[in-house]
Amino acid sequence: MNHLKDKIEEYRKTFDEDAARVKDEKSLQEVRNLYLSRKRGYLTLLFEKLKTLKPEERPEVGKSLNGLKNYIQGRLQNLREEMAGPEETLKKVDLTLPGRKRYWGSPHPIHLFQQEIENIFLGMGFSIEEGPEIETDYYNFEALNFPPHHPARDDWDTLYISDDLLLRTHTSPVQIRVMEKRKPPIRIINPGKVFRKESPDPTHLPMFYQVEGLVVDHGISFAHLKGTLEYFLKTLFSEKIKIRFRPSFFPFTEPSAEVDIECTVCTGKSKECRVCGGGGWVEILGAGMVDPQVFKNVNIDPEKYSGYAFGLGVDRTAMFAYQIPDMRYFYENDLRFIRQFALK
Amino acid sequence: MKISLDWLRNYIEVNTPLPQLIEKLNMIGLLVEDWEEKEGDVVFDIETYANRPDTLGHLGIARELAVALGLALKKQSWSLTEIEEKTSDLVGIQIRNKNLCPRYCGIIIKEIEVGDSPEWLRKKIEAMGLRPVNNVVDVTNYVLFSTAQPIHAFDFEKIEEKKIIIRRANKGEVLRSLEG
Numbered sequence: 001m002n003h004l005k006d007k008i009e010e011y012r013k014t015f016d017e018d019a020a021r022v023k024d025e026k027s028l029q030e031v032r033n034l035y036l037s038r039k040r041g042y043l044t045l046l047f048e049k050l051k052t053l054k055p056e057e058r059p060e061v062g063k064s065l066n067g068l069k070n071y072i073q074g075r076l077q078n079l080r081e082e083m084a085g086p087e088e089t090l091k092k093v094d095l096t097l098p099g100r101k102r103y104w105g106s107p108h109p110i111h112l113f114q115q116e117i118e119n120i121f122l123g124m125g126f127s128i129e130e131g132p133e134i135e136t137d138y139y140n141f142e143a144l145n146f147p148p149h150h151p152a153r154d155d156w157d158t159l160y161i162s163d164d165l166l167l168r169t170h171t172s173p174v175q176i177r178v179m180e181k182r183k184p185p186i187r188i189i190n191p192g193k194v195f196r197k198e199s200p201d202p203t204h205l206p207m208f209y210q211v212e213g214l215v216v217d218h219g220i221s222f223a224h225l226k227g228t229l230e231y232f233l234k235t236l237f238s239e240k241i242k243i244r245f246r247p248s249f250f251p252f253t254e255p256s257a258e259v260d261i262e263c264t265v266c267t268g269k270s271k272e273c274r275v276c277g278g279g280g281w282v283e284i285l286g287a288g289m290v291d292p293q294v295f296k297n298v299n300i301d302p303e304k305y306s307g308y309a310f311g312l313g314v315d316r317t318a319m320f321a322y323q324i325p326d327m328r329y330f331y332e333n334d335l336r337f338i339r340q341f342a343l344k
Numbered sequence: 345m346k347i348s349l350d351w352l353r354n355y356i357e358v359n360t361p362l363p364q365l366i367e368k369l370n371m372i373g374l375l376v377e378d379w380e381e382k383e384g385d386v387v388f389d390i391e392t393y394a395n396r397p398d399t400l401g402h403l404g405i406a407r408e409l410a411v412a413l414g415l416a417l418k419k420q421s422w423s424l425t426e427i428e429e430k431t432s433d434l435v436g437i438q439i440r441n442k443n444l445c446p447r448y449c450g451i452i453i454k455e456i457e458v459g460d461s462p463e464w465l466r467k468k469i470e471a472m473g474l475r476p477v478n479n480v481v482d483v484t485n486y487v488l489f490s491t492a493q494p495i496h497a498f499d500f501e502k503i504e505e506k507k508i509i510i511r512r513a514n515k516g517e518v519l520r521s522l523e524g
Contacts, residue, residue, distance in 0.1 A: 152394035247373030249393035258375075277378070281370075 004049060004061050008068055011035065011042050015072055022079055035072050043069055109341035110209055110330055113318040114191055117211050120235045121189045124228065126213065129188045131174035133195070137164050139173035144252040145293045152251050157197040159206075167195035171212035172252060175309060178214065179298040184305050185217040191314070202326040209314035216290065216300065216307035222255070225287055225308035229259055233284065237261060237321065244281065253288025253309055260284060264320045282320055285312045347405050348471040349386040351489070355406035356415045362386065372412045374399060387471050401492030427454055435503060440511035448510055452500060456480065 018031045035042050043065070050062055107115070118128060131139075146153050156169040174190035190212040198204045215224065226245065233243055242262040250256045261284050263276035276282050287310035292302035315327050322341075324330075329337050349365075352358060360368065366376045366388075375391040390399065398404035410417045431452045439445050461469070461482040469476045472489055476482050480497045488494050498508075513519065 150394065155394065244371075246370055246375065248375075249373075249395045251394075279366075279376075 004046065004053070005064070007046060008061075008064055011046075012068055012071070015068075015075075019075055019079065025080075025083065028076065028079055028083070032076055036069070043072070103335075103339065104342065106339075106342035108330075109322075109338060110314055110318060112341055113321065114209060114211065114314050117232075117236065117312075117314065117317075118189065118191060120232055121211075121213065124231070126187050126189045129174055129178050129190050130192055131168075131171070131177050131190060133168055133193055134161065135166055135168040135173050137166060139176050140166055140168050140170070143176040143294070143297045144172055145291050145297070146251045150251065152249070159195050159197050168192075169196055170194050170311060171210045172309070172311065174212060175214045175252075176294075176298060179216065179295075179300060184300065184307075185215075186307070187215050187217075189213045200328050202328065203316070203319075205315060205327055205331070208316070208327075210311055211314055212309065212311040214290070214307060214309045216295075216305055218305060220289075220306045220308055222289060222308070225289070225310065228308075229285060229287060229310060233259070233261060236317075237264065245287075248286065248288075250286060250288055252291050252294050254291045256286070256288035258283050258286055259310075261320070265323050284317055284320070285310050287311070345390045345392045345400055346472050346489075347388045347390050347402060348468065349388070350384075351402045351468055351471065352406050352409065354490075355403055355418050355420075356410045356413075357418070358409060358413065358415065360413060368409070368412055372408055374405060374408060382471060383467075385467075385471060397492060399492075401488070402490050404492055427452070434500075434506065436507045438507065438509045438511075440509065444512070445510045448508070450508070 015031075015035060018034065022028045022031055033041065036044070038044060046065055050058060050065065053061060106112075122128070140158075141150075141153060141156075142148070158169050159167045161167065171190045171192050171194060174188075174192070178186060178188055178190075192210065193207055194210050195207050196204075198206050200206060213228075215228070230243055233241060241264075244260050245257045246260060248256045248258040260281040263273060263280050263282050266273035266276060266280070272278060273280075287308065290307040290309055295302040295305065295307075315330055318324070318330070319327055349358070358365065366379065369376050369388070369390065373393075373396075376388050377391050378389040380387055390405065392399050396404075399408070407417060409415070429452075431450060434452055435450065437448055437450070439448055456479075458478050458480055460466070461476050461479045465479070465482050465486060466476040468489075469482050469485055472485070474485060484495050484497050
């Protein structure tokens, strides 16, 4: 082992001497071959001898041998550049080439839009809560008042992992998780990914984003729900946007409503509008007063507390806000599309 | 759920202009997802919810509209001549699982001539997007789309031992459905 170490030191010295004598490309090549030639270079031979050492000795010697190799390669490179002179170096650069434009990365349009939504609710005193994307049947359905075999389950095209595990079909399970842990007053939004068994088309995706909201306290009424959502939609779209609440059904709210806004693409004027189908309205939110059964499931007394909940599809809403005809654009990652949303 | 305006007029005298009618339906929770004009009739495609099986038939929708528009629901009347024999004497009905099927109703109708349905019935069946089959099949569908109550017609001659047994399927039992 010591023999090898000595050799390494010796070559370091002789190399320095040899290097000092280099004066042209030819002598440089000779020195290079002497030490680094792939067959008989001094270092190549030493590397082979490394194999004769005991395994525990190899790392230390190997390290200093590599150090020497890097040292030699570096010196030879420097020598080559010195000999080439400044003119040689300049020749390699075409100064007439136009500069390369660099793009800054930016958050994805959906995330930007989600932040915009979050900021409006944060401004109203909501806080953000998140939950798992893989859920149990209990949190995704049963606790939300969908008993097994309830026909309403058909409206959520669910991707099951096993009998009990599934990819959450909505962000509503987070409501349950929060209410299990915390006592009212509760004022939260739950943004996140959700999953449905759907083939992608202009208005459907198998994975998309939702923002869910939940407010629970003494004396919460439908008027609070209406006021909050009207403020939210007017801030997000415009002060002038027309909004309507329609009766609907969700197992976890009673009464339930769907919230429509006037079609931003045709403003209700086109019978052939692809976005609203000529009806002049597009559905934006599902909402309602928390069903007393849901409160019972999380041990909150429905006689003392009431609450409202709402949910909206981020992608779908972004589609209307930016007037994008096809939701799939968001996930095709065409930079020409995505860069239009970059932060200015 | 497909709903024909013409059919609704069996129950209510609705003359509201179409845009206002659609607006009304939307705002009482019967969302009109689509509609088309068909030979003087208008067929709506109405979204239905899991808690509203009553909206799966024209009568249910008519009831809702009657209230929303302040209209009276027309009285329905039928003229039937009852036969002498009691249905329960002619067919024995056995329910094996009362908890799954609390009630089974049937009636025997005699002197039927199976043939094409009259024009008015064919039109209604077609409005629902189905092809008319014959007067017996069409009538069962007519009742279904009117009242949201599915019914079925059996050929009395072909009921084995004149017995109808309501039971759970046996393990591995193979069933031949109407569609074959």
